[in-house]
């Protein structure tokens with residue numbers, strides 16, 4: 001079936017009856033939110049909650065989305081009047097909904113000043129971010145601004161045409177201030193520990209480097225609430241596009257694919273106002289930290305372990321990897337080791353949570369590639385695995401299972417898999433990591449010592465901790481000797 005007609009406002013009425021769609025007057029929406037980093041995750045998570053708030057009658061909260069890099073999302077959504085399809089998939093089937101919250105997509109590099117203008121509009125009350133871990137231009141081990149980061153250096157010298165999210169935020173905050181407008185609240189929706197506090201620290205430091213006065217303003221006047229976001233959103237494939245088009249009867253250039261589960265826990269600190277997200281399923285709390293640690297360490301920590309070990313074992317997707325019973329039992333045990341380090345959020349049932357995570361990982365309708373999750377490990381390991389390792393070491397507990405996940409990352413970033421084929425390693429430190437790996441000259445023990453010395457990832461404490469260095473070294477030697485599948489099988493049966 002070939003479709004030339006595109007999803008757009010005029011065609012909403014012709015969609016099949018089982019496809020949900022906006023019933024509100026999209027033209028009457030204001031732009032209360034600017035979102036930086038309009039990828040699939042935002043469109044399957046925050047935009048969906050906000051769409052529900054708008055549908056309930058509060059038209060203030062339309063979204064202007066910004067791409068900080070490529071024009072792809074704008075190019076896809078422009079011809080669709082900002083409309084796109086959310087496909088919620090599970091073993092039981094698929095539900096489609098067209099989401100209407102996005103009013104416009106701007107491409108920052110094409111016209112940085114235009115994005116600063118959008119962010120400086122009086123209607124804007126909240127700026128949300130999903131720019132991934134590396135978008136914070138920080139040192140992942142310490143959570144501080146990386147003052148030597150090329151984008152930071154660039155933006156400090158050219159604040160009228162920034163490149164980074166941090167630069168855009170500082171430029172727009174300064175502009176609103178000079179216009180006498182109330183500041184916006186900045187809501188990080190990335191998987192960083194204490195994401196709001198971390199962002200506030202980074203942004204304050206950046207602003208101080210612009211001027212002490214702007215630094216003090218950001219420190220005292222800009223609210224950056226913490227939030228925990230959760231929904232698994234694999235990258236959309238051409239096969240997904242074709243399947244959605246076949247059901248819609250028109251083409252959608254960029255639908256987003258996700259699971260039924262969704263969770264958003266937000267620190268309720270929005271001095272300039274916010275959408276009533278709590279009326280559409282979000283949880284507003286005073287302290288996000290326990291929710292966040294539980295999610296980052298159990299979900300994302302397991303995800304990274306599955307990504308590296310699963311990739312090395314030859315599994316393309318998470319559900320395929322979880323069908324390997326030794327890998328699945330390793331993941332269950334890894335979760336149990338992690339649990340001891342957590343403060344359980346009020347009312348949460350951690351055992352049920354872990355079971356539900358394993359169910360979600362097994363969702364056969366999601367093709368979540370191990371390669372996708374393996375990306376940017378240098379930015380992810382600290383909050384996903386290393387915090388747990390530090391806590392377990394402090395308690396005198398065994399770290400072998402977590403060390404195996406770290407060792408699998410080490411083998412992965414060498415760029416060569418178990419068959420000798422190249423791995424397409426995507427990571428801001430990829431070139432450095434590959435050079436370190438080469439310098440170890442093929443000796444796994446030397447490789448583990450060399451990579452454990454990368455301070456941006458492991459800090460200064462872990463490389464100096466013999467229990468850590470030994471556990472990771474032994475795991476890496478084992479992985480090279482036996483391979484990932486046999487290592488996992490012997491753990492399961494040993």
Ligand code: CS2
Pocket residue numbers: 191229230231232233299300303304372373374380
């Ligand atoms: C994943 C996350 O790609 C990754 O690193 O671990 O995107 C994960 O799917 C989400 O955090 C789930 O909420």
